[in-house]
Amino acid sequence: MTTYVIIGGGLAGAKAAQTLREEGFDGEVVVIAAEAERPYERPPLSKDYLRGKSEKSGIYVHEPSWYDDNRVDLRLDVVATEIERAAREVRLSDGTRQPYDKLLIATGATPRPLPVAGAERALYLRTAADSEALKEAFAAGGEVVIAGAGWIGLETAAAAAEAGCSVTVVESAPAPLVHALGPELGEVFAGVHRGHGVRLRTGEEIAEVRRGSVLLRGGEELAADHVIAGIGAAPNDRIARAAGLEVADGVLVDQSLRSSDPDVFAAGDVANAFNPLYGRRIRVEHWANALNGGPAAARAMLGREVVYDRVPYFYTDQFELGMEFSGDVAGHDEVVYRGSVADLEFIAFWLHAGRVVAGMNVNVWDVAGDVQKLIRAGTPVDVKRLTDPSVPLSDL
Missing domain, CATH: 3.50.50.60 (FAD/NAD(P)-binding domain)
Structure with missing residues (x-):
């Protein structure tokens, strides 16, 4: 057989x-x-x-x-x-x-392990057992320090803050999600988290995980009942x-x-x-x-003819921010917006040579399919119409 x-x-x-x-x-x-x-x-x-x-x-x-x-x-x-x-x-x-x-x-x-002394004390998130351990830690309350402001870091930060913990996120980059979205959009997420009391320590790194605290490379010590590693x-x-x-x-x-x-x-x-x-x-x-x-x-x-060419897609929910991301921002030369960034109801488009290479809809729904069609089209778009909310994306 x-x-x-x-x-x-x-x-x-x-x-x-x-x-x-x-x-x-x-x-x-x-x-x-x-x-x-x-x-x-x-x-x-x-x-x-x-x-x-x-x-x-x-x-x-x-x-x-x-x-x-x-x-x-x-x-x-x-x-x-x-x-x-x-x-x-x-x-x-x-x-x-x-x-x-x-x-x-x-x-x-x-998950990549924290490359520091005391890393064995850190919690990670990959398995169902990991999620249950984090849930138990958040229920206990206290100070939570998270290494990394990527998707996992920010989602766990939101969950910890909603559970009533005091949360600090330590990120070596100048803003959250820089590698995924670039600094402009990273600051949008930073503002949401700061608005909910999450402390963001950007441009800093953890040097050591201690019992009840973490030591930053600059010498400052932060109280930490629970340390979570989310560094990729x-x-x-x-x-x-x-x-x-x-x-x-x-x-x-x-x-x-x-x-x-x-x-x-x-x-x-x-x-x-x-x-x-x-x-x-x-x-x-x-x-x-x-x-x-x-x-x-x-x-x-099974021998079928397969061409796997899907547009990369991701979604997240953090506090009042829900979003869907499609595409790949590598090589983009411009970011433009449709809607209100201040009100967290917008679509961001990453362009390269006038072509849409990625899009992120924030609290705007039922548009991911149209965003992906724009990416697939691979043709220059009229930016004025692209950023005009009165123009249906399907018309583009």
Whole structure:
């Protein structure tokens, strides 16, 4: 019997397994999941589940019975330790070997550890258990210090502040989200957080995590009952590298998510994929990439013609600010706005040579599709009409 093996029990892996069955694959499907939990979605871990606004039952991709009902062999709490490409087998932590005909690597990413003394005292956010530990810490109250003002850092800061904690965010860049959005839009998020009492210490770094405090590189000591590290994530590509696959900041895959081995594919956070829309490789660490990349890889494994060229997409909710982001700001030369930035009801557009390369709608809804169409069009736009709220985006 033909066997397709998926290494990784997250959203990408689970949706790939689902797609294999929906597309009529009748062979054996094996999912190797390192966690003891069945596959779940990660956005709630830093959003509603962390904030106590949703139940844990809502995070899972499928009901428990789905795997047996669809003949998916889900192996929980088992780690894939080695890919033996010549033998077409995966060696597992339980001492067994799993043969494969096609293999999907969907191993995700791991939070980067704080590179300072005392880092073992810090909390991280990646798993459901991590989210539950943070929720317990926030319920205890006290001083919370967060290293990093990226998406995870700011979302956990909002959750901690809403829980009644005193929150300080330490960020080495001059503003939050500089690498993702640039300084202008980063300051918008900074204003929202400051308005809710969050202290932002930009241009600073933590030098040491101590019991009950953190030491900044400048010598100042901050009280800290809980320290959270949110300084980015690294792709879990070790197993691919050890197997001799081409790896550079993730598993290198083509537009069909196929690796340098024609029988091995990669999807989700770990995949550094060539995106023909942008004409270059992009590694995307967001929910939508796992949601769509897993099914795309599954179809490619089945021999379907696949061109994975989706516009990168991300969303967040922080205090009264809800937003959707589409695109990639790399190489932009101008940012323009439609609506009121002061009132937090606007759309920001990043342009390169007059073309929209990214867009972010803040508290303006049902426009993400039109924003993505503008990005896909790749043609110069009339900036006056683009920034005029009376002109429907669909007309552009």
